[in-house]
Amino acid sequence: MKKKDILEAYRWRQATKEFDADRKIKEDDMEFILETGRLSPSSFGFEPWQFVVVRREDLLQKIKDHAWGAQGQALTASHFVLILARTPKAMRYDADYIRNIVTSVQGRTEEEYAQRVKRVQEFQENDYRLLDDERVFQEWIKRQTYIPLGNMMTAAAQIEIDSCPIEGFNQEEIDELLISEGVMERGEWSLSVMVAFGYRSRDFAPKTRRDFNEVVKYIG
Numbered sequence: 324m325k326k327k328d329i330l331e332a333y334r335w336r337q338a339t340k341e342f343d344a345d346r347k348i349k350e351d352d353m354e355f356i357l358e359t360g361r362l363s364p365s366s367f368g369f370e371p372w373q374f375v376v377v378r379r380e381d382l383l384q385k386i387k388d389h390a391w392g393a394q395g396q397a398l399t400a401s402h403f404v405l406i407l408a409r410t411p412k413a414m415r416y417d418a419d420y421i422r423n424i425v426t427s428v429q430g431r432t433e434e435e436y437a438q439r440v441k442r443v444q445e446f447q448e449n450d451y452r453l454l455d456d457e458r459v460f461q462e463w464i465k466r467q468t469y470i471p472l473g474n475m476m477t478a479a480a481q482i483e484i485d486s487c488p489i490e491g492f493n494q495e496e497i498d499e500l501l502i503s504e505g506v507m508e509r510g511e512w513s514l515s516v517m518v519a520f521g522y523r524s525r526d527f528a529p530k531t532r533r534d535f536n537e538v539v540k541y542i543g
Contacts, residue, residue, distance in 0.1 A: 329481065334530055336480035338487045341395035342521035348401040350483055353429045355403075356520065359478040360471035367443060369424055371414055372515070375405040375506055382504055386517075389500050392491015393517060400487075400519035403473075406468045407507055408515040411453070411460040416444040461513065468515040479520055490518040 344379040348356075353376075360374055377383055380398075387397035397403060413420040417440065425436045447453045453460040494514070502509050533540075 332477065332480040335483070336476065336486065337523075337527045337530060339485040339519070339521070339523045340487060342399040342401065342485065343523050343524045344399040344521075346401065346522040347505050348520060348522075352484060353481060353520070355482070356475050356479050360406075360475040361530070363471035363474045365467045365470060366463075367439075367446075369414065369421065369467075370428075371409040371464050372471060373407040373507075373512065374471070375406060375407060377403045377506075382506075385500060386497070389496050389506070390489065390492035390517065392489045393519070396487050396489065396519035399524070401521035402519070404518050404520065405501070405506070406472060406515050406518065407512040408461070408468050408538065409463045410511060410513055411457050411464065412510055414460070414464055415454070416447050418442050465513075465515040466534065472516055472518055475518065475520075484520055484524070485523045486521075487519045488539060489519065492517070 357374055357376075360372075365371060377386065383397045383403060386403070387393055390397070393403075409420065412418065415421070421440065421443065422436065425431045425439050426433070431439060447460075451459075451463060453463055470489055476488065479486045492514070497514050498507075501512075501514060503509050507514075
């Protein structure tokens with residue numbers, strides 16, 4: 324039954340462009356959704372994200388003004404979440420944040436930290452060549468944030484809460500707005516993606532997707 328219920332939630336979920344502004348998500352349901360994001364996996368377990376739940380209506384209006392993709396969602400969603408990504412400055416193999424994650428959060432010894440950071444250095448310098456291009460490095464970090472994004476939207480669908488991921492914004496403009504509003508510190512964070520949660524204001528047509536056998540390929 325669990326598999327059937329999970330698949331049904333995936334079929335039910337669709338990107339909700341406008342929500343019923345009169346319906347609000349219960350706080351324990353929203354905390355459940357955010358907790359699935361917090362528990363999500365990330366490369367090396369470095370958790371390069373922060374989830375900012377925006378409640379201020381004046382800030383939601385400014386976000387709407389600067390994000391063409393949030394026109395129907397920013398002011399109608401029950402909860403509007405900004406998913407911030409750390410910058411390359413914080414995610415370099417030798418950064419203080421990495422040391423803190425490995426030693427304080429993950430509980431590794433100094434010897435284990437030295438081994439881990441050596442492997443991370445090799446990954447960043449040689450495997451993905453992230454240190455060659457700051458933009459490539461930033462995009463790699465932002466890709467990590469889409470893991471909790473997907474998990475939160477799926478968790479929401481399983482308790483019949485709608486969602487919509489939002490990428491429709493000018494990166495420089497929205498970052499400047501969030502810095503000026505005190506949401507994040509310059510050089511430490513960048514907005515990766517936004518996601519709105521709430522309840523749909525209308526029914527959707529059935530979801531369409533390519534056939535399973537067209538999407539999935541088996542080798543051997």
